[in-house]
Amino acid sequence: MNNFIYHNPTKLVFGKGQIARLPKLIPAGKRIMLTFGGGSVKRNGVYDQVVAALEGRDLVEFWGIEANPSVETLREAIALGKERKVDFLLAVGGGSVIDGTKLIAAGLLYDGDAWDIVLKGQAGKTVPLATVLTMSATGSEMNSGAVISRYETKEKYAFYGDYPVFSILDPETLYSLPKRQVACGLADTFVHVLEQYMTTPHQSRLMDRWAEGILHTVVEIAPKALADERDYDTMSEYMLSATLALNDMIRMGVTQDWATHMIGHELTALHGLTHGATLAIVINGTLRVLRGQKRGKLLQYGERIWGIAGGSEEERIDRTIAANEAFFRSLGLSTRLSEEGIGEETIAEIERRFTAAGDRFGEAQNVDGAMARRILEACL
Amino acid sequence: MNNFIYHNPTKLVFGKGQIARLPKLIPAGKRIMLTFGGGSVKRNGVYDQVVAALEGRDLVEFWGIEANPSVETLREAIALGKERKVDFLLAVGGGSVIDGTKLIAAGLLYDGDAWDIVLKGQAGKTVPLATVLTMSATGSEMNSGAVISRYETKEKYAFYGDYPVFSILDPETLYSLPKRQVACGLADTFVHVLEQYMTTPHQSRLMDRWAEGILHTVVEIAPKALADERDYDTMSEYMLSATLALNDMIRMGVTQDWATHMIGHELTALHGLTHGATLAIVINGTLRVLRGQKRGKLLQYGERIWGIAGGSEEERIDRTIAANEAFFRSLGLSTRLSEEGIGEETIAEIERRFTAAGDRFGEAQNVDGAMARRILEACL
Numbered sequence: 001m002n003n004f005i006y007h008n009p010t011k012l013v014f015g016k017g018q019i020a021r022l023p024k025l026i027p028a029g030k031r032i033m034l035t036f037g038g039g040s041v042k043r044n045g046v047y048d049q050v051v052a053a054l055e056g057r058d059l060v061e062f063w064g065i066e067a068n069p070s071v072e073t074l075r076e077a078i079a080l081g082k083e084r085k086v087d088f089l090l091a092v093g094g095g096s097v098i099d100g101t102k103l104i105a106a107g108l109l110y111d112g113d114a115w116d117i118v119l120k121g122q123a124g125k126t127v128p129l130a131t132v133l134t135m136s137a138t139g140s141e142m143n144s145g146a147v148i149s150r151y152e153t154k155e156k157y158a159f160y161g162d163y164p165v166f167s168i169l170d171p172e173t174l175y176s177l178p179k180r181q182v183a184c185g186l187a188d189t190f191v192h193v194l195e196q197y198m199t200t201p202h203q204s205r206l207m208d209r210w211a212e213g214i215l216h217t218v219v220e221i222a223p224k225a226l227a228d229e230r231d232y233d234t235m236s237e238y239m240l241s242a243t244l245a246l247n248d249m250i251r252m253g254v255t256q257d258w259a260t261h262m263i264g265h266e267l268t269a270l271h272g273l274t275h276g277a278t279l280a281i282v283i284n285g286t287l288r289v290l291r292g293q294k295r296g297k298l299l300q301y302g303e304r305i306w307g308i309a310g311g312s313e314e315e316r317i318d319r320t321i322a323a324n325e326a327f328f329r330s331l332g333l334s335t336r337l338s339e340e341g342i343g344e345e346t347i348a349e350i351e352r353r354f355t356a357a358g359d360r361f362g363e364a365q366n367v368d369g370a371m372a373r374r375i376l377e378a379c380l
Numbered sequence: 381m382n383n384f385i386y387h388n389p390t391k392l393v394f395g396k397g398q399i400a401r402l403p404k405l406i407p408a409g410k411r412i413m414l415t416f417g418g419g420s421v422k423r424n425g426v427y428d429q430v431v432a433a434l435e436g437r438d439l440v441e442f443w444g445i446e447a448n449p450s451v452e453t454l455r456e457a458i459a460l461g462k463e464r465k466v467d468f469l470l471a472v473g474g475g476s477v478i479d480g481t482k483l484i485a486a487g488l489l490y491d492g493d494a495w496d497i498v499l500k501g502q503a504g505k506t507v508p509l510a511t512v513l514t515m516s517a518t519g520s521e522m523n524s525g526a527v528i529s530r531y532e533t534k535e536k537y538a539f540y541g542d543y544p545v546f547s548i549l550d551p552e553t554l555y556s557l558p559k560r561q562v563a564c565g566l567a568d569t570f571v572h573v574l575e576q577y578m579t580t581p582h583q584s585r586l587m588d589r590w591a592e593g594i595l596h597t598v599v600e601i602a603p604k605a606l607a608d609e610r611d612y613d614t615m616s617e618y619m620l621s622a623t624l625a626l627n628d629m630i631r632m633g634v635t636q637d638w639a640t641h642m643i644g645h646e647l648t649a650l651h652g653l654t655h656g657a658t659l660a661i662v663i664n665g666t667l668r669v670l671r672g673q674k675r676g677k678l679l680q681y682g683e684r685i686w687g688i689a690g691g692s693e694e695e696r697i698d699r700t701i702a703a704n705e706a707f708f709r710s711l712g713l714s715t716r717l718s719e720e721g722i723g724e725e726t727i728a729e730i731e732r733r734f735t736a737a738g739d740r741f742g743e744a745q746n747v748d749g750a751m752a753r754r755i756l757e758a759c760l
Contacts, residue, residue: 001394001395001551001612001613001616001617001620002395003394003395003396003397003398004392004394004395005387005391005392005393005394006392006394007386007390007391007392007546008388009389010387011385011386011387012384012385012386012387012632013385014381014383014385014386014632014633015381015382015384015633016383017383018383035639072582110514116467130752141495166387167503204616204617204618204620205596205597205600205601206593206594206597206620206621206624209531209589209590209592209593209596209597210589210590210593212589213586213589213590213592213593213595214589216585216588216589217585220585221585233381236381236633237584237585237586239383240381240632240633241584241586244586249629252392252394252620253394253395253616253649267618356676372389
């Protein structure tokens with residue numbers, strides 16, 4: 001096991017009716033900026049619950065943080081927040097609203113342009129932020145990471161801000177999600193786990209078990225979540241799985257491999273494809289191309305998650321990669337670039353970007369431009 | 381899934397050589413009281429590492445916190461700490477030293493007698509405390525609970541203090557532990573998980589998987605940990621398992637059942653038997669007597685942890701309870717009261733205590749004095 005530091009101070013407030021706790025969770029006397037996406041929280045009643053809970057408090061609203069939040073939009077929020085002297089942020093939405101609010105939290109206490117913070121990769125001082133989650137996928141509600149896009153240059157990068165002070169997770173807020181969003185959220189959750197699990201074997205038995213615990217859970221609940229998004233217990237498992245998949249709890253003492261995510265971000269930046277949908281495609285290419293390097297874990301994954309035990313090791317790996325792809329197809333998602341009309345032009349651009357930046361992603365830092373091309377070609 | 385709040389702010393600093401980080405972890409200007417047990421940390425070099433790391437800092441030492449820490453001893457530490465105006469506590473030891481230090485942390489800011497805090501069950505203000513763990517078992521290094529004894533009345537009760545600010549877990553500090561302590565630590569870890577798992581089934585698939593993940597790990601590593609306590613990877617898994625077994629991470633949204641612990645505490649109070657050793661006995665009685673109530677989980681536990689699948693449900697439960705007892709025997713621990721010379725006199729006293737206090741422990745709150753008698757008789 002590798003040395004590690006784990007420190008996640010976010011308070012998780014989980015369950016039915018928990019939005020009503022907001023007035024106790026936010027210190028008195030704060031000027032609170034509520035940040036929102038496009039308006040689904042008005043249709044599903046979450047906005048009304050939040051505003052009712054915070055009646056009498058000093059509120060500023062900012063609307064319009066888009067999927068794949070852009071620095072262009074967030075600059076407006078930062079300007080408004082500075083003007084109104086906001087000193088507490090409450091993100092009400094999914095991962096995009098929360099990620100965007102992490103940049104606002106840093107931008108409010110930074111004099112230059114917010115894009116600097118993204119390029120630096122690490123926020124300085126931040127205004128405290130909290131969240132009311134309405135779409136489970138990114139885990140942003142209980143981690144410090146955020147991914148921000150810059151539309152004018154079609155760039156998309158991650159940076160580290162602060163952990164939310166608290167996050168309210170009420171599974172009933174997921175009841176009105178479109179099926180495709182649930183499918184993408186489940187895919188994102190699953191791939192988050194794989195990026196922390198599909199690495200060198202035998203680093204930690206316990207972390208392997210915890211990662212597999214989330215994978216098992218997602219596999220078991222996925223058909224139910226897609227069939228009835230108003231099944232409270234199922235949506236609870238989905239919501240908790242998504243949060244625990246990326247809140248540092250399954251990465252204690254083990255290496256990670258975020259190559260699939262880094263390639264997926266480029267597909268979103270270039271084509272606007274939903275994050276989870278990019279992962280459902282790219283992960284298959286990653287496993288095919290890096291099957292030698294990931295051999296030990298592929299065998300363990302196949303046996304423990306998919307019950308693949310018989311045959312030669314090569315056959316078992318073949319079947320495991322097929323089972324993995326079949327799972328994403330069972331969510332109703334594409335698993336091939338060609339299904340999304342993506343081809344050589346995009347592959348060439350991603351290869352060019354990785355090469356130009358000198359990027360080398362993945363556990364073994366061997367996913368450079370040429371390797372990204374091979375991975376993308378393997379999921380054409 | 382039940383509503384829950386999870387909030388564990390302890391920073392976990394895990395791995396080889398991490399004691400050297402102490403000066404960065406404790407804010408400058410603090411008057412630090414180091415608290416210790418009986419001196420094993422002088423023999424294994426941990427004391428030297430701590431003092432070297434904190435050279436030049438304002439230190440007060442308190443020695444002699446015993447196994448099953450007593451309010452009698454802790455009153456002395458509190459008096460010394462008040463006299464020396466201590467404002468930071470660093471517990472260097474195992475669960476007993478840490479538990480005792482949680483009472484010191486509360487007692488330093490309390491005017492009355494420290495036993496009041498234990499009886500109240502909840503500390504008020506506390507001085508910040510941190511830990512350097514040298515014996516893995518109780519999980520006290522990453523939770524807020526503590527169990528304190530009062531020798532003059534042979535009482536032993538739990539109370540809630542504060543979470544440590546940080547805990548340093550260096551598996552190498554476990555290298556010099558006697559085998560029996562490792563065995564008791566593994567037993568304590570295992571039963572902590574069972575107390576949060578062996579309850580009503582189908583509350584959370586994910587929490588079940590995480591609990592089972594720790595159980596699997598402990599079962600797999602136990603023979604190695606007992607054979608060679610200097611195997612770094614094995615001791616890392618043991619150390620991490622013990623911490624994650626009781627740091628709130630496997631109890632999100634699920635019920636708990638601490639009846640075995642409550643009965644075990646009485647055995648320690650009356651006989652001085654090591655905590656883990658009491659659990660290795662009592663858990664078998666609990667499972668035998670409450671097999672009806674715990675039926676669903678016993679079947680799941682048997683199948684997933686012990687691979688027990690064939691035969692009727694009653695047969696499978698029989699085999700599961702036998703496998704559970706065999707595991708504790710494989711640690712070299714007694715699983716029967718008679719092996720420890722404990723009999724009717726003690727059973728009668730525990731029944732009397734539970735009945736007099738009106739206690740009703742366990743998930744179903746049906747473990748009263750009479751039920752405690754049945755459980756103890758079932759492990760005679």
